[in-house]
Amino acid sequence: MDVLKASHLPRLIDFTGGSQDARNDFETAMHDLKITSVFDIMRRDKVQFVRECVLYTADDAARIYDRARDHAWQIDRLYREQQISSRNVKGRGRRSTAVSTTSATYQNLFKENWKQFCNEDDIAAIDSPVAYLNALYLFARQLESTSTESEIITLDQRRPDIQALMVDHQSAFVAQPMLNIINDVLSKNIETHLNNHAGKISVYQALANAHYPFSLPYDVHHQQCLAALGPDKPALAALNWMISPTLPFSEKTNHAQAAKSRLHAQTMLSDLSPEQQKILTSPLATEDDYASLKKSYGITSLESLKEVRIFKANVGLTSDQLDQLLARGKYHPAPSLNESGAAVTCGTAYINGNTSNPHLTIAKGQDGKLQLNGASKNRLDRLQRMIRLQRWTGLHFAELDTLIVSAMRSESNSSQELNQNTLRTLGVFRYLTQRYIITAQEFAAFLHDMPTQACGEQTPLFEQVFNRSGTFLNPLQLSSRSLESKDADSQQILSQLSAGLALTPDELSTLIQQSRAYFAQLNQDLPRISSLYRQTRIARMFGLSTRQCTALARLLGGDDFCELLARGTLSATPEANLDILDVLMAIDWAVEWFKHTRHDIASVQKVLVPQPDDWPFDKALQDRLRAIHSQASADPEQKARLLENFFHEMTELPAPYLPSALKLAATTNAQVWRNLESSPSHAMPDWLTRILCAAIACRDLHLSDRTLALLLENPAWLASDSQAELTLQNFYLLDSFRRLAHANGNTEEHLLHYLQLAQQVDERLEVSEFNQMLATLLDWSADEVSALIKASGGLEVTTMAGVDWIMRCQACCQSTGLSAANLIKASQLTGESPATDWQTVSTALIAARH
Incomplete structure (x- = not known):
C-alpha cells in the first residue's frame, strides 16, 4: 500500500466527493494485480484490464485505462524530448558569417548517446530472442x-x-534442435511420473514395456540398431545368418543348437523388438482372463470399446481404416469368379478366429450409436494385435491377413493364434522383399494355396496369373480333372497353365513330371495348381529356371527339399524339422554365393547333380571306349597316358590332375580298366559320369595339382567330418581355400602350411601363434581373430571350415564397422536378450556409423 500511496496512480480516478470505500477498493485492486505504475497497466490490453478490475471495484475501469494510456504516452514523449534536446538552450545569436566546419550528420544534429542503447545482437536488446x-x-x-x-x-x-x-x-x-528439446522435456516429466508411480525404472524401459497408446512399445536400443545399419549395410538379423558356423549343406553336429540359431535368425528378420514379439505371441485373452487386454487398450472398461466411436479413438483408426480392418464397404471381399466350391472369408480370417460365431460387424445399437457386434474379449485381443502388426509391417490389412492365415493353414494351426512360425514367416518375407520382387499374396502361395479372393478393387492372385483379360476365351476353372489326360480339353488347360506360368510346354511337362513324385494324383484342383505356381514363382524370384531351382534344392537338401518346394508346408515343430522357409533361405544363400564366385549354377549342378542328358552316350563315345579297351594289354605307362588323353579330350583336364579326379570319383586307374571290360550299355555308365564330373570340378577349382592332391589326401583339413568325395561342402571349402590363398599376397603354400601345423598333434604351437599366423593370412588384427576364437568356445581353428567362418566374420566386420567381439554380440541377440545387450550393440553400431 505504501508504494501505491507514493505513486500517482490515485490520480487516474476522481475520488472527490467519493467514499473512502471506493478509494480502498481501487488501492486493493492495484495491489493485488501488482500494478505500481501506468506502465504496468499498459502491459495489459484494455479488455483484460477491465475484466481484472471488475473483480475488485465497480468503478469505470475503461476510463482508468484510457487515462493511464495518456499518462504513459506523455511520459514517453517527455523522455524522448529530453534525450534529443540540448540541456543548455541558449537564445538565438547573431548569425556568423564564418563557414561551419561541422557537417550535418545524425549524430551532430541529435547528439545521440549510443552508450544507453544495446547492440542488435545483444541479449538485452528489445528485439532479441530473450x-x-x-x-x-x-x-x-x-x-x-x-x-x-x-x-x-x-x-x-x-x-x-x-x-x-x-x-x-x-x-x-x-x-537447439526441436527434437532434443521435446525429448528433454518429455523425459523429465516421464521420469517424475515414474518415480512417483512405477518404481525405479528408466524412461527407455518404460517406453519399451508400455502397450498403450498403440505407438508403443518403443525400444530405443532396438531402433538404434536398425537405424545404424541402414539400407547400405546387412540387416541386424541377417548377421546371425551370415556368420552361422553351420552352412545350409553342413553336417549338423549339434542339431539342437543349429536349429535354435536358425529359428532365432528367421524370427529376428521381422525387425520386431522383443516386447513386440511378446505382444503378438502371448496367449489370447479369454472371458475369464483379460488383464493383459486392459493393458493393451489402456482402459479399464472393455465394454466401452464396443462403441465404434470410442474404439476408433482408442486405437487411432479412421473410418476408412476400420472398414479395411473389417473388410466391409468398398473393401468387402469378392471371391474368384472361376472358383468352384464354397468361398473362404478373406481379409478377416484372423480377427474372427476359427469359430462358428457370427463375424465381426458394425450395426446401430438401441441408442442409435454404431456398435461392434461380436466383439468378444478374444476378438478384441485379435483386433489390437492385427492393428499393431499392420503398423509395424506397413502391409494392408487384407494382405497381412492373407499372409499370416496362409502360414497358419500351412502348419495346420487350427486355433489360428500367432506363434513363432508366424514371426518366422514375417521375417523371411521381409528379408526377401528387400532383396527380390515379391508381394504378400505371392509369398502366401509359397506356404499354402494360391489366394482366390481379394478385398475391394484388388484382383485375386489366381485371377492375375491364369485369367488375365484377353488371354483365353474361356477362363481357367478349378475341377477334379486330371492334368495328365490326353483329350482336347486337357490340352487346353495345359496351354492356359503354360501361358499363366510363362513356361514352354516342355518346361511345364517337366515340372508336372517332377511334381508327380509328391502327389498321388495331379488334378486340376487348387493345391496342385498352387504347387506348380509355387515352384515356378520361387525359381523366377531367384532368377533361375524351374529345372535349375529343383536341382539346386536337391543339391542343398536332397529329396526332402524338393518335396518341401512342391508342397510348401510349414513344420509345426520347426526345432526338429526343416520346412519351406528353410528351403527359401538356403536357396538364397546359394544364389548369393554363386554371385561372388567364378562358378555359375549350371556348371556346379552339372558337376554335383548331373542330369541324364548332361552327358550323352552317343555312338562316337562308345566306339572310343572300345578303342581304349582294345589296348588293355599295353604297358602301365601307356595305359595311364591313354586315360589322360581321353579325359583331356572330354573335359580339358590337364594330365597331372587325373589322380585327384579319380580320387574324388572314388575310383582308381585299375578300377577304370576293369569297368571298361564290361560291355557298354545304351546309357552313360555311372562310373564314367562320376569321373567326368570330378574332372570338371578339379579343372574349375583353379588350384595347383599338388595342392588339390594334398587336400584330398587329407580331407580332414577341409572339415572334421569331410571325406574325399565330390559334395557341395567340399566344393565350397575348396573354393574358399582358393579365394584366401590367392588374396592378400598369400600363396597356396602359406595356407597349406597353416593347416598342416593346425592338424599336427605333437609339438603344437601356442594358441597366440596360431592366431597370429591366421591374422597374417587374413590381413587382419590378431586381437580380432582371438576375440572370434574365444567367442566360438576357445577352440583352435584347425580346418578350412573354421578358417572360412573367420573369413565370413571378417567380411561382416568390414561391412558393418563392428569389432569382432561386438559382431558376435550382435549376432547373438534374440527376443529373450536383456536390454543391456541391446544397448551395448546399439552403442557400438552408432559409433561405427559415425
Missing part, C-alpha cells in the same frame, strides 16, 4: 491468471524448465 521469450512468458502467465477454466495445465507444469532457464549468449542465440 525479449521475445520474456514477452511470451508474461503473456502466458497473464492468460493463466485470467482464465475462467477450473482445471488448467499451467506453463510451469508443462515446461518447468523455463522458469529456471539460465539466460546467456549460448542459450539465447545458439539454435
Whole structure:
C-alpha cells in the first residue's frame, strides 16, 4: 500500500466527493494485480484490464485505462524530448558569417548517446530472442491468471524448465534442435511420473514395456540398431545368418543348437523388438482372463470399446481404416469368379478366429450409436494385435491377413493364434522383399494355396496369373480333372497353365513330371495348381529356371527339399524339422554365393547333380571306349597316358590332375580298366559320369595339382567330418581355400602350411601363434581373430571350415564397422536378450556409423 500511496496512480480516478470505500477498493485492486505504475497497466490490453478490475471495484475501469494510456504516452514523449534536446538552450545569436566546419550528420544534429542503447545482437536488446521469450512468458502467465477454466495445465507444469532457464549468449542465440528439446522435456516429466508411480525404472524401459497408446512399445536400443545399419549395410538379423558356423549343406553336429540359431535368425528378420514379439505371441485373452487386454487398450472398461466411436479413438483408426480392418464397404471381399466350391472369408480370417460365431460387424445399437457386434474379449485381443502388426509391417490389412492365415493353414494351426512360425514367416518375407520382387499374396502361395479372393478393387492372385483379360476365351476353372489326360480339353488347360506360368510346354511337362513324385494324383484342383505356381514363382524370384531351382534344392537338401518346394508346408515343430522357409533361405544363400564366385549354377549342378542328358552316350563315345579297351594289354605307362588323353579330350583336364579326379570319383586307374571290360550299355555308365564330373570340378577349382592332391589326401583339413568325395561342402571349402590363398599376397603354400601345423598333434604351437599366423593370412588384427576364437568356445581353428567362418566374420566386420567381439554380440541377440545387450550393440553400431 505504501508504494501505491507514493505513486500517482490515485490520480487516474476522481475520488472527490467519493467514499473512502471506493478509494480502498481501487488501492486493493492495484495491489493485488501488482500494478505500481501506468506502465504496468499498459502491459495489459484494455479488455483484460477491465475484466481484472471488475473483480475488485465497480468503478469505470475503461476510463482508468484510457487515462493511464495518456499518462504513459506523455511520459514517453517527455523522455524522448529530453534525450534529443540540448540541456543548455541558449537564445538565438547573431548569425556568423564564418563557414561551419561541422557537417550535418545524425549524430551532430541529435547528439545521440549510443552508450544507453544495446547492440542488435545483444541479449538485452528489445528485439532479441530473450525479449521475445520474456514477452511470451508474461503473456502466458497473464492468460493463466485470467482464465475462467477450473482445471488448467499451467506453463510451469508443462515446461518447468523455463522458469529456471539460465539466460546467456549460448542459450539465447545458439539454435537447439526441436527434437532434443521435446525429448528433454518429455523425459523429465516421464521420469517424475515414474518415480512417483512405477518404481525405479528408466524412461527407455518404460517406453519399451508400455502397450498403450498403440505407438508403443518403443525400444530405443532396438531402433538404434536398425537405424545404424541402414539400407547400405546387412540387416541386424541377417548377421546371425551370415556368420552361422553351420552352412545350409553342413553336417549338423549339434542339431539342437543349429536349429535354435536358425529359428532365432528367421524370427529376428521381422525387425520386431522383443516386447513386440511378446505382444503378438502371448496367449489370447479369454472371458475369464483379460488383464493383459486392459493393458493393451489402456482402459479399464472393455465394454466401452464396443462403441465404434470410442474404439476408433482408442486405437487411432479412421473410418476408412476400420472398414479395411473389417473388410466391409468398398473393401468387402469378392471371391474368384472361376472358383468352384464354397468361398473362404478373406481379409478377416484372423480377427474372427476359427469359430462358428457370427463375424465381426458394425450395426446401430438401441441408442442409435454404431456398435461392434461380436466383439468378444478374444476378438478384441485379435483386433489390437492385427492393428499393431499392420503398423509395424506397413502391409494392408487384407494382405497381412492373407499372409499370416496362409502360414497358419500351412502348419495346420487350427486355433489360428500367432506363434513363432508366424514371426518366422514375417521375417523371411521381409528379408526377401528387400532383396527380390515379391508381394504378400505371392509369398502366401509359397506356404499354402494360391489366394482366390481379394478385398475391394484388388484382383485375386489366381485371377492375375491364369485369367488375365484377353488371354483365353474361356477362363481357367478349378475341377477334379486330371492334368495328365490326353483329350482336347486337357490340352487346353495345359496351354492356359503354360501361358499363366510363362513356361514352354516342355518346361511345364517337366515340372508336372517332377511334381508327380509328391502327389498321388495331379488334378486340376487348387493345391496342385498352387504347387506348380509355387515352384515356378520361387525359381523366377531367384532368377533361375524351374529345372535349375529343383536341382539346386536337391543339391542343398536332397529329396526332402524338393518335396518341401512342391508342397510348401510349414513344420509345426520347426526345432526338429526343416520346412519351406528353410528351403527359401538356403536357396538364397546359394544364389548369393554363386554371385561372388567364378562358378555359375549350371556348371556346379552339372558337376554335383548331373542330369541324364548332361552327358550323352552317343555312338562316337562308345566306339572310343572300345578303342581304349582294345589296348588293355599295353604297358602301365601307356595305359595311364591313354586315360589322360581321353579325359583331356572330354573335359580339358590337364594330365597331372587325373589322380585327384579319380580320387574324388572314388575310383582308381585299375578300377577304370576293369569297368571298361564290361560291355557298354545304351546309357552313360555311372562310373564314367562320376569321373567326368570330378574332372570338371578339379579343372574349375583353379588350384595347383599338388595342392588339390594334398587336400584330398587329407580331407580332414577341409572339415572334421569331410571325406574325399565330390559334395557341395567340399566344393565350397575348396573354393574358399582358393579365394584366401590367392588374396592378400598369400600363396597356396602359406595356407597349406597353416593347416598342416593346425592338424599336427605333437609339438603344437601356442594358441597366440596360431592366431597370429591366421591374422597374417587374413590381413587382419590378431586381437580380432582371438576375440572370434574365444567367442566360438576357445577352440583352435584347425580346418578350412573354421578358417572360412573367420573369413565370413571378417567380411561382416568390414561391412558393418563392428569389432569382432561386438559382431558376435550382435549376432547373438534374440527376443529373450536383456536390454543391456541391446544397448551395448546399439552403442557400438552408432559409433561405427559415425
